[in-house]
Amino acid sequence: RFRLDIRKKFFTMRVVKHWNRFPREAVDAPSLEVFKARLDGALTNLV
Template sequence: MELLEQVQRRDTKMIRGLEHLSCEDRLRELGLFSLEKRRLRGDLIAAFQYLKEAYKKAGEELFTRACSDKTRGNGFKLKEGRFRLDIRKFITMRVVRHWNRLLGEVVDAPSLEVSKARLDGALSNLV
C-alpha cells in the first residue's frame, strides 16, 4: 500500500461517526474516490480529451479504434496495442480496457464537463 493511501485511510478513520466503517464505506460516505479510482478517472478524462476534444490530433497517433460490430457498452471501442517504451503511450495501456467498458453516455458526452459528471457516476458504481 502506498504512503498516500495509508494517509487517506488514517485520516478518514479520524472522522467521528465513521470510524466503525470500512475504508471503502468511509470514502463512499464522504463522496470521495480511492486514490486508485482518482488515477483511473484522470486517465479516462485525458483519453476523452485526446479522442474527442483538445488533443484530438495527438489522439489519432495514440489510440487505434477497434473495428467491430459489437457495440455492447459503447460504440467507440479502442484497440489494445503493443508499444515500445514511450512515456506518452503508457496512458493507452492503462486506459483502453476501462474505456471499452464505459457506457455510451459517458463516451459520447457532448463536452468534457458532461463526460466528467457521467464518469463520476460510473466510477461510483465500481467496487
C-alpha cells in the same frame, strides 16, 4: 535483445482496455464537464 512484450508498456495499449469498459453514455458526452459527471456517476455505482 528485443522484447516482444514492449507493446504492453505503451500508454495506448494500457488505456484502451479500460476506455472500452466505460459506459457508452459517458464516452459519448458532448463536453468534458458532462463526461466527468457521467463517469463519476458510473464509478460511484461500482463501489
